[in-house]
Amino acid sequence: MVALEMCAGVGVRGHELKHGRQRHEEVGSEVAGDGVASLAEMDLYGDVLESVVERVPAADLAASARVSREWLRAVRAALRRRPRRLPWLVVHLHGRRRRTAAYDPHSGAWVTVQAARHDTPSHVRLVRGAGGDRVCALSLSGLAVSGDPLGKDVCVALKAPGVWRVDPVFAAVGDRVVALGGACQLALGEGEDASVVEVHESGSWTACGPMPAELRESAAATWLSVAATDQRVYLTDRSTGWASWFDPAKQQWGPTCRLRPDATVSTWGLAPGRGGAERLVLFGAKRCGRAEQAKSRVVIQAWEVDGDGLALSRGAAHDTMPGEMSERLFPRDEDGDEEDEEEMSPSIGVCGNAAGGYVYNAADPAIGAVLYELRDGVGSAVERWEWVPCAPSVEAEPLGRFILACSPVGLDELARGQPAACTTAQ
Template identity: 80%
Template sequence: MGDGVESFAAMCFYGDVLESVLERVPTADLAATARVSREWLRAVRAAVRRRPRRLPWLVVHLLQGGKRRTAAFDPHSGAWVTVPAARHDTPTPVRLLRGAGGDRVCVLSLSGLTVAGDPLGKDEGVVLKAPGVWRVDPVFAAVGDRVVVLGGACQLALAEGEDASAVEVYDHESGRWTLCGPMPAALRESAAATWLSAAATDQRVYLTDRTTGCASWFDPAKLQWGPTCRLRPDAAVSSWALAPGRAGAEQLVLFGAKHGAEQAANRIIIQAWQVDGDALALSPGAAHDTMPSEMSQRLFPHDEDEEDYEEISPSIGVCGHAAGGYVYNAAEPANGAVLYELRDGEDSAVQRWAWVPCAPAVEAEPLGRVILACSPVGLDELAREPQKRPLGPQP
């Protein structure tokens, strides 16, 4: 805004009226709004406190030609935000680190592990020592003040006695990695990020085999594994994914995708269940929630020319937070995503589903590798004035 517009706005909007207006302003615009004056800064903070923006953003990292482009979806305004290129961009391969406070991109090299300093990946990363075991496809998670790396070890680089499913924990206080026991036997055949779905809370990292539904948890503070259970409430489901549940408890949300029965075999059905994280069992009395069919069909469109469509197993991906998250087609992330908002009560997991169209950057570069992350995004992360790109009415 120019100086004249700022002065006019400051004269016309103040007090409760200003706060009411700011409650309706997209998050991406609040960072600029807060710079109008000290009064507007106070009003922005008051508006956000009075009407918290609970839902996390969907952050998409597009990797192509050794460069990374980032876009973020603001669920409050329903708009994609183009994130300026990072000053300290990291080369590929870029990976994802799950965390209760939000996902981060990271890069593993022989010299160290670099973790992005903010959810949008704009700030210079934090560099840690490299884990002792060289890995090519591990699961990364941030649990409290510790970083956990699980599985994904390079078979050719393993020393005698080392396990491909080895687990290491980095403690920031000591500044070193601790080698822990390997993954439970039920997960060792799938001990890589490609085959595992991970969810991190403030206490643990949870893993489940995407195909079998076998799951367990690891507590990095105690260096201890929990029980191993097979989370399979529906035998027809062929693809599983985990996400954190409601805040304040070790709760999870389990997502499953399957083909419909008989005449509906060319349709994909996606369901969600609440899971007790301690026991790794369905929460007592919790019913499953089903994604609206028009949304699941947009994630997994049926091609009339595919005669063997019923034999193709859908592959779902989920990135989530304590308030909600996003479900997507792991094989075709350019199809878009579905926002889910968690319910506060005990009767079911999901309160609301909403369609999220594909990021414009991904549509423009369909052959690039895409990483989908989920994180709360606040005023501090938006201080560099990213450019908003409204999408207009969606069908």
């Protein structure tokens, strides 16, 4: 990622100030149509160039930074003045061909990246982290973690955990990697627990105490929602709402509480909350009764949670996703039986960071997702919701297996990724 702390302001000449507004109006509309190549040929400097750069999608921004030193300075200054806070939605697709699609929330466009040659494993897992999610491949010989969010960098090779796991939770907390649950029952020795926890630090794994009793029946990635911060990894049971946190530096568990502000919610999801403190955002989805179906069949709500005590933040009100968006995540089955449909509980997936994230249909993530942006100040946690359509590469291979992740994506990652296509979402 471009180092924003090294950005320097760009000098502005007197005649540029005089004609800056006029130039901005003339070239502002040409950014999307003509691309970086035509813009590079124009006589742009100073604040005018910065104003143009602010409108350029991230995929083209990586190329524009290589035009000249003047353009590189303009890109850095624009990102410093208006940082692009929201994380990207990254979809790792494993179908006939392995590829990655990344959604840029600033420009509303999907970028498709071909898989690297070294990305050979056909079955991958996810490492949740405060700095962004990474895909990984677990084998008997080791754990290979992608060096960047798009899966293009050479993987970081770690030893395999001491306990063989088939469906574990992996989380990056600071400079440590945590493996929780998902152990293979057949590989366990006498007295070993399937919910065993291991922490990787300084080249080796250390076994820690097992997961709390309330989470042991669901001690696998399939049944748990995970959120990672710089200090802890948080877990909650998707169906019951039981939650706890683990501190790998101290190798100890925190309190275990049942996060259930609404008893009618059938599935839960957890994501990091607003920065500056250990806060979380708890998402819940429920299917409404027939009397409420005129408004929306599925309701998705969000609450802010204090991470230390795992209690709802004092005075915090819940936020509700707009009904038309929850309906798109869980569309009606026109050919199905209405009573059978009512019995099925909606299952949500969540990924995000301290600025925002994405909610999706865990049973059918190819439908699309809903972007949520967290509020900076006081009040309810979610400031806005926005629909994100399915990536074109996923639509082209609906039977492929794909994993949804969330991470900041910088100019360096895009430059290394060599984007194959940039498609504006409709």
